[in-house]
Amino acid sequence: MIHFVLLISRQGKVRLTKWYSPYSQKERTKVIRELSGMILSRGPKLCNFVEWRGYKVVYKRYASLYFCMCIDQDDNELEVLEIIHHFVEILDRYFGSVCELDLIFNFHKAYYILDEILIAGELQESSKKTVARLIAAQDSLVEQAKEQASTISNMIAQATK
Amino acid sequence: MARDLAPEVERLLQFRDPNIRKKAALCSIRIVKKVPDLAENFINPAASLLKEKHHGVLLTGIQLCTDLCNISAEALEYFRKKCTDGLVKVLKDVANSPYAPEYDVSGIADPFLHIKLLKLLRVLGQGDADASDSMNDILAQVATKTESNKNAGNAILYECVSTIMTIEENGGLRVLAVNILGRFLSSRDNNIRYVALNMLMKAIALDSQAVQRHRATILECVKDSDASIRKRALELVYLLVNESNVKSLTKELIDYLEISDPEFKGDLTAKICSIVEKFSPEKIWYIDQMLKVLPKAGNYVKDEVWHALIVVITNASDLHGYIVRSLYRELQTAGEQETLVRVAVWCIGEYGEMLVGNAGMLNQEDPITVTESDAVDVIETAIKCHSLDLATRAMCLMALLKLSSRFPSCSQRINDTIIHYKESLVLELQQRAIEFNYIIEKHQNIRSALVERMPVLDEATYSGRRAGSVPAAVSTSQGAPLNLPNGVAKPTAAPLVDLLDLSSDEVSAPSSSGGDFLHDLFGVDLPPASSQPGGNHAQKSGTDVLLDLLSIGTPLAQSTSMADMLSSGDENKSPADILDKLGSPSGPPSQASPPVGSSSMMDLLDGFGPVSSVPENNGPTYPSLVAFESSSLRVTFNFSKQPGNPQTTYVEAQFVNKSPNAYSNFVFQAAVPKFLQLHLDPASSNTLPASGNGSITQKLRLKNSQHGKKSLVMRIRIGYKINDKDVLEEGQVNNFPRDL
Numbered sequence: 007m008i009h010f011v012l013l014i015s016r017q018g019k020v021r022l023t024k025w026y027s028p029y030s031q032k033e034r035t036k037v038i039r040e041l042s043g044m045i046l047s048r049g050p051k052l053c054n055f056v057e058w059r060g061y062k063v064v065y066k067r068y069a070s071l072y073f074c075m076c077i078d079q080d081d082n083e084l085e086v087l088e089i090i091h092h093f094v095e096i097l098d099r100y101f102g103s104v105c106e107l108d109l110i111f112n113f114h115k116a117y118y119i120l121d122e123i124l125i126a127g128e129l130q131e132s133s134k135k136t137v138a139r140l141i142a143a144q145d146s147l148v149e150q151a152k153e154q155a156s157t158i159s160n161m162i163a164q165a166t167k
Numbered sequence: 168m169a170r171d172l173a174p175e176v177e178r179l180l181q182f183r184d185p186n187i188r189k190k191a192a193l194c195s196i197r198i199v200k201k202v203p204d205l206a207e208n209f210i211n212p213a214a215s216l217l218k219e220k221h222h223g224v225l226l227t228g229i230q231l232c233t234d235l236c237n238i239s240a241e242a243l244e245y246f247r248k249k250c251t252d253g254l255v256k257v258l259k260d261v262a263n264s265p266y267a268p269e270y271d272v273s274g275i276a277d278p279f280l281h282i283k284l285l286k287l288l289r290v291l292g293q294g295d296a297d298a299s300d301s302m303n304d305i306l307a308q309v310a311t312k313t314e315s316n317k318n319a320g321n322a323i324l325y326e327c328v329s330t331i332m333t334i335e336e337n338g339g340l341r342v343l344a345v346n347i348l349g350r351f352l353s354s355r356d357n358n359i360r361y362v363a364l365n366m367l368m369k370a371i372a373l374d375s376q377a378v379q380r381h382r383a384t385i386l387e388c389v390k391d392s393d394a395s396i397r398k399r400a401l402e403l404v405y406l407l408v409n410e411s412n413v414k415s416l417t418k419e420l421i422d423y424l425e426i427s428d429p430e431f432k433g434d435l436t437a438k439i440c441s442i443v444e445k446f447s448p449e450k451i452w453y454i455d456q457m458l459k460v461l462p463k464a465g466n467y468v469k470d471e472v473w474h475a476l477i478v479v480i481t482n483a484s485d486l487h488g489y490i491v492r493s494l495y496r497e498l499q500t501a502g503e504q505e506t507l508v509r510v511a512v513w514c515i516g517e518y519g520e521m522l523v524g525n526a527g528m529l530n531q532e533d534p535i536t537v538t539e540s541d542a543v544d545v546i547e548t549a550i551k552c553h554s555l556d557l558a559t560r561a562m563c564l565m566a567l568l569k570l571s572s573r574f575p576s577c578s579q580r581i582n583d584t585i586i587h588y589k590e591s592l593v594l595e596l597q598q599r600a601i602e603f604n605y606i607i608e609k610h611q612n613i614r615s616a617l618v619e620r621m622p623v624l625d626e627a628t629y630s631g632r633r634a635g636s637v638p639a640a641v642s643t644s645q646g647a648p649l650n651l652p653n654g655v656a657k658p659t660a661a662p663l664v665d666l667l668d669l670s671s672d673e674v675s676a677p678s679s680s681g682g683d684f685l686h687d688l689f690g691v692d693l694p695p696a697s698s699q700p701g702g703n704h705a706q707k708s709g710t711d712v713l714l715d716l717l718s719i720g721t722p723l724a725q726s727t728s729m730a731d732m733l734s735s736g737d738e739n740k741s742p743a744d745i746l747d748k749l750g751s752p753s754g755p756p757s758q759a760s761p762p763v764g765s766s767s768m769m770d771l772l773d774g775f776g777p778v779s780s781v782p783e784n785n786g787p788t789y790p791s792l793v794a795f796e797s798s799s800l801r802v803t804f805n806f807s808k809q810p811g812n813p814q815t816t817y818v819e820a821q822f823v824n825k826s827p828n829a830y831s832n833f834v835f836q837a838a839v840p841k842f843l844q845l846h847l848d849p850a851s852s853n854t855l856p857a858s859g860n861g862s863i864t865q866k867l868r869l870k871n872s873q874h875g876k877k878s879l880v881m882r883i884r885i886g887y888k889i890n891d892k893d894v895l896e897e898g899q900v901n902n903f904p905r906d907l
Contacts, residue, residue: 052393053357082329083362084322085282088272091318092279125193128230131223132279133269140186 007127008086009061010037011120012074013109018042021071021109022116026127045072055083066090070106093123096137118144169201173208180212185221192216192227196234206239210246217250217257222270222277225257229283236290247291251298254291258284258305262312273317281309285326292334299335306331310343315350318358325351325362332370345370345377352384357393364388364399371406382407386419397431405438413446417456424463436460436467444475450483454490462497465504473506477513478624488521490514492535495522498545508549509559515542516566517621519573539574546570547584561595564588568603569618582607789816794900795883799826802835802883806904814874818867822885823859830855830887830894835865838882844870845881855887879903 010029013022020038029037044056045065056063058076064086065074073090077083094104096119101108109116122137123130131137176198179191192213199206213235216228232250235242261280270277288306292299309327314320324347331337331344348370351363364385371378385407388400408416420439427435439460447453457476461468480490494511501507515522522537549555550563564585571581585607588600606614789806796802805819824830833853839845848866855863869879884897 051357053361053395055358055361055395057395057398082282082286082322082326084318084325084358085279087358088278088319088322092272125190126197128193128196128227129279129283130189130193130227132226132277133222135269136186136223 007078007081008089008124009076009078009127011124012038012041012072012076014038014042014046014072014074015106016046016070016072018046021106022113022120024117024120024124026124041074041076045074054087064090068094071109089123089129092129092132092134093120096123096134099134099138100141115141169198170205173198173202173205177208177212180209180216185219185224188216188219189221189223189227192224192231196231199231199234199238203238206235206242209235210239210242214246214250217253222280226280226283229254229280229287233283233287233290236287243290246287247295247298251288251291251301254284254288255301255305258288258309262305262309272319274314275317275319275323278319278323281323282326285309285323285330289330289333292330294335296335299337302330302334303337303340306340307343310340310347321351321359321362325366328366329369332366332373341374342377345374349381349384352381352388357391357396360388360391361393361396361399364396364403368399368403368406371403375407379407379412382412382416386416389420390423394428394431398434401434401438405442408442408446410446410448413442413448414452417443421456421459421463424460432464433467436464437469437472440468440472444472450479451486451489453479454483454486458490458493458497461507461510462501462504465501465506465508468506473510476510480510480514481621481624484623487514487518488525491518491522492525492537495537495542495545496535498549502549502552503554505555505559508552508555509562512546512549512559512563512566515546516562516569519570523574539570539577540580543567543570543574543577543581543584550584550588557593557595560593561599564596564599564603568606571607572615572618578607789904792900792902792904794820794881794902795885795896795898797825797896797898799824799889799894800885800896801825802885804900814871816869816871816879818869820865820867822855822863822865824855824857824862825859826889827857828889829857830889832886832888833863834886835863836884836886837867838884839869840880842871842873842877843879843881844872846870878905 007026009025009027011022011024011026012020014020020042023034023038025034041058041063044058045063048056054065056065060079061076062079062081062083063074063076064083065072066087067073073094075086075090077086097104097109097116100115100119101112119137119141122140173195176191176194179187180195182188182191195209195213199209209231213228213231216224217232219225219228232242232246236246258281261277261284264276267276270280272278275281285306288298288302292302306327309323310331313323313327315324328344328347331340348363348366351359352367354360354363367378367381367385382404385400385403388396389404391397391400404416404420417439420435420442424432424435424439440457443453443456443460447456454476461473480487483490491514494507494514497507498511519539519542522542523539525535546563546566550560550567567581567585571578574581582604585600585604588596589604591597591600606617610617789808791803791805794802794804801823803821803823805821807817807819809815809817820835822833822835831854833850833855835847835850837845837847846868848868850863850865852863855861869881871877871879879900880903881900882897883900884895886893886895888894
C-alpha cells in the first residue's frame with residue numbers, strides 16, 4: 007500500500023501532501039524534511055527508488071515538481087511509477103498542459119483528483135476517461151450549488167431591501 | 168467505528184453505481200485491516216466483485232481479495248478453490264484484449280489490472296501445486312509476449328517474474344524468469360537494474376546456479392555510479408560468494424575498494440572482511456587479503472575484524488616471518504591507516520627478531536634487510552604520529568618494551584624514547600612509560616620473561632565469544648563463574664571469582680569496606696558487563712591478569728604467567744597496573760596518599776621474596792610462617808590443627824613492629840576465597856610497641872572445604888596509625904603449607 011504522497015517543488019516547497027497511514031503532525035513535518043533533503047539532492051541519472059526507514063520511496067520529477075510516493079518493501083516499484091504517471095496524465099488532461107502554477111492556484115481540485123485515483127493507499131481507477139468524467143460531474147455539481155446560492159442570496163437581498 | 172460501519176459498507180459493495188462499489192471495496196480493505204475478525208463477512212461479496220466487467224471495480228475487487236487472503240487463511244482457501252480459474256481467464260482476456268483507448272498505457276491494455284491479477288495469482292499459487300499448475304500457461308504467455316521497451320511492460324514483467332519465483336516449482340518457467348532478470352540486469356535504465364538486483368536476491372534462495380551465471384554483470388553493478396544500485400549489488404555479491412569464486416570476487420572487490428567513495432568504503436570493507444573470513448581456503452590467503460585491505464581502508468576496519476586477524480596470525484606460526492615482513496613493508500607506505508599501524512606494531516613487537524633475521528622466508532618473498540634500528544625507527548615514527556589515536560600509541564610503547572628485550576643493542580635507545588614519554592601529558596602514555604622505564608632499568612632479570620611470546624590464542628573459543636555465546640562479563644556483584652576463553656585457562660578460575668565474590672559475604676574481619684578492599688587489592692578496573700567483543704578482549708586480559716595473580720602454583724609458574732598477562736591486553740590498563748605493582752620492591756611503605764593498589768603490589772613482590780626463601784615444606788608438622796613482611800612490620804602465622812578435624816586450622820597471628828615508632832589503632836583484616844571459612848577472634852591489643860618490644864596476637868580459625876584439593880590462600884590488610892598518620896599495608900599470603 008502507498009503510505010503517503012508528497013509533491014515537492016525543486017526549491018523544497020511542499021505543494022501537496024496526502025497521508026494514508028497515521029502520522030502525527032510532528033512526524034509529518036519530520037518526514038517531509040527528511041525526504042525533501044534526500045530526494046532533492048539526488049542526481050539526475052540515479053534510479054528513482056530510495057530506501058528509507060525500511061520503506062521504499064518512489065519519486066519522479068516532472069518539470070519543477072517531484073512526485074513522491076512511499077510504499078512497502080514488497081510492493082512493485084515500477085507499478086508505482088506508472089501510478090504516478092497516471093496521476094500526472096489525468097492532471098494534464100484536466101488542466102490542459104498542467105504546470106506547477108495550476109496546482110498552486112487550484113490545489114483543492116488537485117486533491118479531488120487524487121482522491122479519485124487513490125483511496126486508502128490503493129489504486130482505484132485505471133481509466134483516465136472515467137476519472138475525468140467523475141471530476142467533471144463533481145465540477146458541475148459545484149457550479150450548480152454556486153448558482154443556487156447566488157439565486158437565494160439574490161432573493162434574500164431583494165426581500166430585505 | 169469500523170465495526171459499526173462494516174454492514175453499511177458491505178451493502179454498498181453491491182450498489183448499482185460502479186463508482187460506489189469500487190470505493191466501497193477499498194473502504195472494506197481498510198476495515199478488514201483494522202478489524203481482521205470481520206474478514207469472513209466480506210469474502211462472498213468480494214468473490215462476486217471478481218466477476219465484474221468494469222475495470223475500476225475489478226481492480227479494487229482484486230485488491231480486496233488479495234488483502235483478505237493475507238489476513239484470513241479461510242479466505243485464502245475459499246478463493247483458491249473457487250476463483251483461481253476465473254482469475255486466470257480474466258488475465259487471459261486482458262492480455263489478449265485488442266487496443267482499448269480508455270485503458271491503454273503505452274501500448275498495453277490496462278497494465279494496472281495485469282499487475283493486480285498477477286499479484287493475486289501469486290498469493291493463491293504460493294504453496295499450492297494445483298493452483299500453480301493452472302497458472303503456468305498464462306504466466307508463460309505474459310512473460311514472453313509482453314513488450315519490455317516501456318516502463319509499463321517492465322512493470323508487468325517484474326510482477327510476473329516475482330510470481331513465478333514464488334509459486335510452486337516449474338523448471339521451464341523458472342528459467343524463463345531468470346532470463347528476464349538477466350535481460351533487466353543489462354538494461355541501461357537504472358530503475359530496471361535496481362529492480363532486477365532486488366529480484367535476484369530472492370532468486371538466489373531458489374536457484375543459485377542460474378544467478379551465478381550473471382556474476383560478472385553483478386560485479387559491474389557494484390561499481391555503478393548510482394548509490395542504491397551499488398548497495399544492492401554488494402549485498403547480492405555477498406550472497407553469491409562461495410568457496411570456488413571467493414578468490415576472484417575478492418580480488419575484484421579489493422581493486423574497487425581503492426577507487427570507491429568514502430561513504431561506500433565502510434560497507435565495502437565490512438563485506439570484504441566478512442567474506443574473507445568465512446570463505447578463506449587457507450590462512451596465508453586470508454592474511455594476504457587482509458594485508459591488502461588494511462593499507463587501503465584500514466580506518467574503516469572494525470575492531471572485531473582485526474582482533475580476529477591477530478588470533479589467526481598467532482595461530483599461523485609458520486607464517487610469522489612472512490607476516491611481519493609484509494606488514495613492515497606496508498607500514499612504510501601507509502602509515503596513516505590506524506588499524507594497519509596497530510596490527511603492524513603488534514606483530515613487529517612480537518616477532519621482531521624474525522623481521523630482522525629474515526626467518527621463515529617463503530618462496531615468493533623478496534628478501535629485505537631490516538636492521539634492528541630500522542624496526543625501532545618504524546615504531547618510533549608511529550608513536551610520534553599525532554593523527555593516530557591513544558590506543559595505537561599505547562600499543563607502540565608496549566611494542567618498544569618487547570623490542571628492548573628482543574634487541575638488546577637497541578635497548579638504550581628504546582629506553583631514551585620511553586623516558587621521553589614519561590612527561591607526556593596523556594595519562595595512559597605517561598603511566599606506561601614510567602612503568603616500562605622501571606622495568607628496563609631496574610628489572611633486567613625478569614624483563615625477558617615478562618615480554619615472552621604471547622601464547623597462541625584459541626580460535627574456536629574466540630570466534631565463539633565473538634558470536635556472543637560466551638558471556639565474558641566479570642561482575643563482582645554476581646560472582647558468576649567465569650568462562651575464561653583463553654588458551655591459558657588456569658584451573659584456578661574459581662578462586663579468582665570467589666575472591667571477587669568475597670566482597671559480598673565472608674570477609675569475617677571487621678571491615679566495613681570489604682568490597683572496596685578487594686577492588687583496591689586487585690587494582691584492576693572491572694568494567695560493568697559489556698557485550699562488545701572489543702570490550703571482551705580487554706576484559707579477558709583483565710581477568711587473565713587477576714587469574715594469574717592468584718594462581719596457586721610455584722613462584723616460577725607465577726612469573727611466566729605474569730609474562731603472559733603482561734604481553735596480553737595491548738589495549739588494556741591492567742598490565743600497566745600490574746607493572747605498577749611490580750614497581751618498587753624496596754620502596755618505602757605507602758603513606759596515606761598514594762593509591763592503595765600500588766602498595767599492595769609492592770608487597771606482592773615482597774611476597775615473592777619470602778616465598779622463594781621459605782623452603783618447600785611438606786612435613787607433617789606445621790612450621791610457623793612469615794606471612795607478611797615489610798620494612799615496618801612482620802606478621803607470623805603459627806598453625807595448629809585439631810586431631811580428627813583436618814579441615815579446620817587454628818592460626819595464631821603475631822604482629823611485630825620493626826620500626827622505631829609505636830603503632831596505634833592497629834587493625835588486622837583478612838579475606839579468603841569461597842571455599843574457605845575464616846573466623847577472626849579479637850586481637851590482644853591494638854597498640855603495637857616499637858622495635859619489637861612487644862607484639863599483638865590474634866587468633867584465626869580457617870575451615871577448608873576443599874581440604875586436600877586446594878590449599879589455603881589469604882589476602883590480608885593491616886591498618887595502623889603512626890605519628891597520627893594513617894597507614895595501610897596489604898599483602899597476599901600464598902605460602903601456606905600445602906596440606907593445611
